[in-house]
Amino acid sequence: MAQNVVTPTAVKKVRIMPPMLRGFLWAGIGFVLLNSITAAIRPDVGHPFFTEVSITIGWIGGVIGWLLGVGAYEGMILPLFGVTPRIQAATDWRKYFAFATEHKVVGLQYLTSSACAFILAGGIAMAMRIELASSTLYFFAYSDRYLSAVGIHGTIMMFSVATVALVGGLGNYMVPLMIGAKTTVFPRLSGLGQWLIPAGVLTVALSPLLGYWTTGWRGYEPLGSQDASGVIFYYLGVAALTMSSLIVSLNLVATIVFNRAPGVTWARLPMYVWGVLTVSILNLIWLPEIQMAFILRLLDRLVPLNLYNATGQPLSDLELFWLFGHPEVYIVVVPAFALWNEIIPVMAQKTLFARSWAVIGLIFVMMLSGLVWAHHMFTNMRNSEMFPFSFFTEMISIPTGFAFMAAIGTLWKSRYRLTTPGLLILMSMFNFLHGGISGVYLADPPVNLQVHDTMFIVAHFHYTIIGGMVFSWIAAMYYWLPKITGRMYNEFWGKFLSIWIFVAFNAAFSTMFLVGLEGMNRWVPTYPPYLHPLNLAISIAAWTLGVGFVLHAVHIVWAWKKGPKAPDNPWGGRTLEWQTSSPPPDHNFDTEPEVVGSFYVYGEHAEPVLAQPVKPETT
Amino acid sequence: MDQENTQEPVEATWSRRQFITGLTGLGIAGAVTLFGKTPIVTAARDIFGSPVSSGLIHVYALDFYYWPNYMTWRVGDRMEVVFHNQSRTHWHEWTIGRPHPNLESFQGFGVLNRDGWVHDFWDGVPVTLSHPIGVDNFVPHKAIVTYVGPKGPYQIASGGDFSPTLMPGGSITLSFTVPNKPGIWHFGCFVQQFIHWRTGMRGTINIVRD
Numbered sequence: 001m002a003q004n005v006v007t008p009t010a011v012k013k014v015r016i017m018p019p020m021l022r023g024f025l026w027a028g029i030g031f032v033l034l035n036s037i038t039a040a041i042r043p044d045v046g047h048p049f050f051t052e053v054s055i056t057i058g059w060i061g062g063v064i065g066w067l068l069g070v071g072a073y074e075g076m077i078l079p080l081f082g083v084t085p086r087i088q089a090a091t092d093w094r095k096y097f098a099f100a101t102e103h104k105v106v107g108l109q110y111l112t113s114s115a116c117a118f119i120l121a122g123g124i125a126m127a128m129r130i131e132l133a134s135s136t137l138y139f140f141a142y143s144d145r146y147l148s149a150v151g152i153h154g155t156i157m158m159f160s161v162a163t164v165a166l167v168g169g170l171g172n173y174m175v176p177l178m179i180g181a182k183t184t185v186f187p188r189l190s191g192l193g194q195w196l197i198p199a200g201v202l203t204v205a206l207s208p209l210l211g212y213w214t215t216g217w218r219g220y221e222p223l224g225s226q227d228a229s230g231v232i233f234y235y236l237g238v239a240a241l242t243m244s245s246l247i248v249s250l251n252l253v254a255t256i257v258f259n260r261a262p263g264v265t266w267a268r269l270p271m272y273v274w275g276v277l278t279v280s281i282l283n284l285i286w287l288p289e290i291q292m293a294f295i296l297r298l299l300d301r302l303v304p305l306n307l308y309n310a311t312g313q314p315l316s317d318l319e320l321f322w323l324f325g326h327p328e329v330y331i332v333v334v335p336a337f338a339l340w341n342e343i344i345p346v347m348a349q350k351t352l353f354a355r356s357w358a359v360i361g362l363i364f365v366m367m368l369s370g371l372v373w374a375h376h377m378f379t380n381m382r383n384s385e386m387f388p389f390s391f392f393t394e395m396i397s398i399p400t401g402f403a404f405m406a407a408i409g410t411l412w413k414s415r416y417r418l419t420t421p422g423l424l425i426l427m428s429m430f431n432f433l434h435g436g437i438s439g440v441y442l443a444d445p446p447v448n449l450q451v452h453d454t455m456f457i458v459a460h461f462h463y464t465i466i467g468g469m470v471f472s473w474i475a476a477m478y479y480w481l482p483k484i485t486g487r488m489y490n491e492f493w494g495k496f497l498s499i500w501i502f503v504a505f506n507a508a509f510s511t512m513f514l515v516g517l518e519g520m521n522r523w524v525p526t527y528p529p530y531l532h533p534l535n536l537a538i539s540i541a542a543w544t545l546g547v548g549f550v551l552h553a554v555h556i557v558w559a560w561k562k563g564p565k566a567p568d569n570p571w572g573g574r575t576l577e578w579q580t581s582s583p584p585p586d587h588n589f590d591t592e593p594e595v596v597g598s599f600y601v602y603g604e605h606a607e608p609v610l611a612q613p614v615k616p617e618t619t
Numbered sequence: 620m621d622q623e624n625t626q627e628p629v630e631a632t633w634s635r636r637q638f639i640t641g642l643t644g645l646g647i648a649g650a651v652t653l654f655g656k657t658p659i660v661t662a663a664r665d666i667f668g669s670p671v672s673s674g675l676i677h678v679y680a681l682d683f684y685y686w687p688n689y690m691t692w693r694v695g696d697r698m699e700v701v702f703h704n705q706s707r708t709h710w711h712e713w714t715i716g717r718p719h720p721n722l723e724s725f726q727g728f729g730v731l732n733r734d735g736w737v738h739d740f741w742d743g744v745p746v747t748l749s750h751p752i753g754v755d756n757f758v759p760h761k762a763i764v765t766y767v768g769p770k771g772p773y774q775i776a777s778g779g780d781f782s783p784t785l786m787p788g789g790s791i792t793l794s795f796t797v798p799n800k801p802g803i804w805h806f807g808c809f810v811q812q813f814i815h816w817r818t819g820m821r822g823t824i825n826i827v828r829d
Contacts, residue, residue, distance in 0.1 A: 011629065012630070013631070013632040014631065015632055015634065016632070016633055018633040018634070020638070021638065024645055052681075086627075091630060094631070094632065206652075209652065211683055211684065226709075229684075302707070304708055526727040
């Protein structure tokens with residue numbers, strides 16, 4: 001990693017156990033310790049060593065052990081008691097594999113965690129498509145194995161990739177740079193949050209050890225309470241992952257509010273920072289709600305409380321889930337909207353069109369996203385109850401349209417540079433348009449009731465999440481790669497692979513719309529033989545897409561290590577991250593930047609952004 | 620509380636090889652645990668054998684597995700098995716038999732192993748039941764059953780193989796002498812149309828002769 005690191009030569013080095021290995025060791029000790037104590041004191045007749053209660057308590061011990069082991073003991077606990085640890089954190093490449101507090105390191109750690117989770121959950125999706133390439137069960141032994149795979153895929157993708165990569169990852173790295181800050185407000189908390197991601201992902205991925213669960217990422221009750229004990233690891237894994245995102249959001253909101261450089265007024269705040277701010281507010285509102293819902297589910301199972309069985313109210317669990325679940329969709333795509341209008345003016349070298357409306361769009365999407373949840377539950381509602389949710393769901397397309405309006409207005413008559421990030425952003429807009437328009441159809445009860453629980457829905461939300469968020473994520477990786485690494489990717493391979501995934505993605509998911517309309521249900525590993533040709537076509541396209549994503553990852557890693565040197569500001573961007581060296585120095589800016597001009601005005605009206613340059617003389 | 624460390628600070632470092640091999644090893648161990656635990660445990664039993672259970676033993680039913688899920692019994696040993704249902708939400712039973720060798724078409728799911736037993740282990744076996752707590756129903760089938768105490772709590776029913784079915788928190792004691800039926804026997808819970816069995820609620824008993 002080509003960070004500018006100043007290492008005092010006089011500091012002696014002492015060899016320790018790699019923190020991640022120590023984390024696993026301490027996690028094992030913590031798990032066994034608390035599990036044993038619980039098993040010893042539990043009152044039931046007889047006592048197998050591992051029970052649902054003991055595993056739940058043991059898991060808490062495991063996560064605490066993991067966090068302390070990766071470095072929170074020296075980084076958080078000892079300083080809490082006024083002790084300065086003698087052994088300081090590593091400053092070379094090793095700092096990326098241990099507890100860290102520097103926002104750029106934490107951002108790269110989040111990005112790595114998300115990318116690994118994306119490959120893992122993507123691999124599970126490939127297994128699902130292997131199964132669906134035939135109309136009968138042949139790859140998974142029973143349907144519950146398939147449903148567990150669906151649930152693990154969805155949970156990991158939603159809670160550790162879609163919600164995390166653009167906020168915990170690029171948000172942690174870029175937001176302080178873009179607002180002229182040297183650090184975030186809660187760096188230790190932020191460092192802790194990152195290490196909850198591997199804990200949560202591993203918990204969910206290993207959940208079949210306790211038995212197969214069939215609820216999918218929604219965890220609907222009372223189905224969840226009827227599942228094998230593996231569903232407990234789903235509840236616990238989600239608790240760790242959502243806690244990580246909550247920490248990120250708290251830290252970034254506080255940083256944006258309190259750590260802006262002079263002149264970075266609300267009116268000048270960069271688009272991506274607006275995106276991260278709005279999505280972080282959404283996280284702060286809705287993540288505690290879903291955490292409480294999951295705690296209720298867990299207690300309902302362990303105590304049990306009878307909240308969601310026939311003597312309780314199963315529908316209330318669905319309401320609680322979707323109260324969070326639909327804002328979650330916007331938690332995923334709002335940063336992508338912001339990225340469109342962050343990257344397009346730079347690639348067009350043209351003033352951002354209707355910037356205020358683009359910001360207002362983000363804010364109204366944020367606010368309306370809390371008023372649409374019940375459109376996921378039209379099958380459980382009276383017609384009169386559907387109307388307000390149908391209305392608000394269609395209304396939310398208007399502020400979403402503001403993002404398109406600003407982007408298209410900027411593109412209009414511009415000399416747009418069709419670089420790899422520029423191309424991917426246009427692809428993201430194209431894909432999201434289809435996801436969004438199919439969403440407007442789905443807001444209409446007649447269509448909604450007709451295609452409910454079919455593959456039409458699966459195609460719709462993959463168009464928004466992969467098509468909108470993942471394409472924008474890859475675009476942002478190429479866009480900021482020279483900033484993060486000081487190196488440039490290969491333009492031919494970048495474009496070639498982008499076209500590869502665009503074609504494969506649209507082949508897979510546009511066909512999925514069709515197979516859904518033909519009657520292909522979700523949540524089933526088998527289907528009538530007449531649906532086989534379309535499903536086989538989807539599987540082939542999906543495998544092609546999976547290979548394309550892996551090749552993008554290989555290309556980015558290659559460029560990171562071996563790519564040609566990039567200039568400090570290869571795109572001619574005006575936002576603050578481009579005003580410092582690439583990669584940025586430890587404290588981002590040698591002097592505090594003072595912003596006097598707009599970040600998004602190009603052409604003859606463009607004025608200098610900074611009162612005086614902040615770039616170090618030698619980089 | 621402030622405590623200054625008087626020693627000169629040092630920087631942490633660690634072996635790259637230890638780091639990579641350690642993480643790779645853990646990754647392989649995790650994958651093997653997830654996907655290969657059954658063949659590995661079976662191989663270990665084949666190599667090292669399995670201790671014979673006799674006398675008082677406890678068998679726990681949970682969601683959806685048994686603890687233990689493998690036992691070795693010896694022909695002629697006197698057994699007293701206390702069967703507990705420790706699920707908080709589910710009814711569970713304990714049946715022992717040999718599965719159908721045949722496959723069967725399950726409509727959309729394709730051809731799978733046929734559900735249920737072809738031989739019931741308890742056929743003709745004398746067994747004494749006692750201490751019934753929370754019994755939902757008990758099917759004696761062809762076993763020779765002696766009931767301790769009044770029969771009411773046993774909820775005796777008919778249909779299917781020998782199977783005590785317990786409500787959540789229930790338990791029952793089965794006392795018997797291991798019959799001369801050596802070989803591998805399987806046990807499982809067929810509640811909810813075999814879904815518990817398919818979900819993994821199954822185990823093995825290896826009956827050996829001296």
